Amino acid sequence: MPIINGRDVIAQAQSGTGKTSMIALTVCQVVDTASREETGALQAAKNKLEKQVEELTWRLQLEKRMRGPDFCMIFVLLFIISCLTLLVDLEEAKTQENAKLQSALQDIQLQFKETKELLAKERETAKKAAEVVPIIQEVSVVDPVMxxxxxxxxxxxxxxxxxxxxxxxxxxxxxxxxxxxxxxxxxxxxxxxxxxxxxxxxxxxxxxxxxxxxxxxxxxxxxxxxxxxxxxxxxxxxxxxxxxxxxxxxxQQAKDAVSNYVNFVVVLLHPIL
Missing domain, CATH: 1.20.58 (Methane Monooxygenase Hydroxylase; Chain G, domain 1)
Structure with missing residues (x-):
């Protein structure tokens, strides 16, 4: 299909009538608008392509830096920091565990001391009780009503x-x-x-x-x-x-209730001054 140029259309339309000239002008405007839209689309595609090229270039540079000695140094430093953090956590856990064991040991020692004192008191009480003659009292375990x-x-x-x-x-x-x-x-x-x-x-x-x-x-x-x-x-x-x-x-219960009610009403109506 041959490419239509607006000037050729106007030149061809000069030999025709006025109506033909108007149609030719309209066609020329449409062609110019299409040309501008096509140019804008091409520019947008170009900008997008340039942006993709810039992004790829930045990624390549970043990858080169990561593969370089600086990245290795950063990785080593991060590893060392992680190890130090782990050692600190282990030391704190060890300290807390030692504190718990120490507290448990103190509790056991205290309980042992209290038990020892109780045993001594029980021995003393048993010794005193053995010196006293027990008095046995018979208690009936039979319920007479039952x-x-x-x-x-x-x-x-x-x-x-x-x-x-x-x-x-x-x-x-x-x-x-x-x-x-x-x-x-x-x-x-x-x-x-x-x-x-x-x-x-x-x-x-x-x-x-x-x-x-x-x-x-x-x-x-x-x-x-x-x-x-x-x-x-x-x-x-x-x-x-x-x-x-x-x-x-x-x-009798009903009479007592009525009597109490009457007395209550009398007290309410004639309070003691």
Missing amino acids: LEKLTNENEKLKSEECLRKERERVSHYLHSSSETKLLEKVQHELLVTYANRLLEKEHSGCRALLRDDKVEDLSRMYRLYCKIPRGLEPVANVFKQHVTAEGTALV
Whole structure:
């Protein structure tokens, strides 16, 4: 493609009409603008290339310097400084370790001295104690309350066990028609005879079971006494006495609370001057 020059275009356009001259002028301006842009791009590329050349030259010079004797000297100096720093750190660590060992040794010596003094005091105390005749005092290790509870529980369990064994013996040796009468007799002897003892125990009787909410023990007692005629009457009497006592105590407590409240209100309304 032939290169278009702006002057040639103007010369060719002089022989045409005015419209042709205007078109030729516009084409000339476009061509000149493109030429200037091309020149700017070339200049930018040239500057970039020069900058790269300068950077490469600086790197080559730096590499030469690093390979020279100055770089070796710097490297040796840095190595010596690192070694000296390491030696100083080792010396400080050694000093600190020696100080710790010295402190630990002093602590051990102090503990040994204290232990020795304590042993001497203990020997002296033991020697004095050996000269005195020891007085031995017997101390009871049995809790009477717990013993009574265990005794009562044992009696209940024995009653149930006796009834069970007697029922087995009757069914095994005697005729079935005599089972009911014999069991009634055994129950009467076991429960009626020992009724007061089981019900009136201070810490494990019926009152104590009601006070401590021993539901399981109360159920066992009910199962025992409900099997004999009028066997629940003493249990019901104990229940009645317990409920009456608890209700009376609650009523008295409520009266005391009301009385205290009234006194408090009177004091508030009529303060002592």
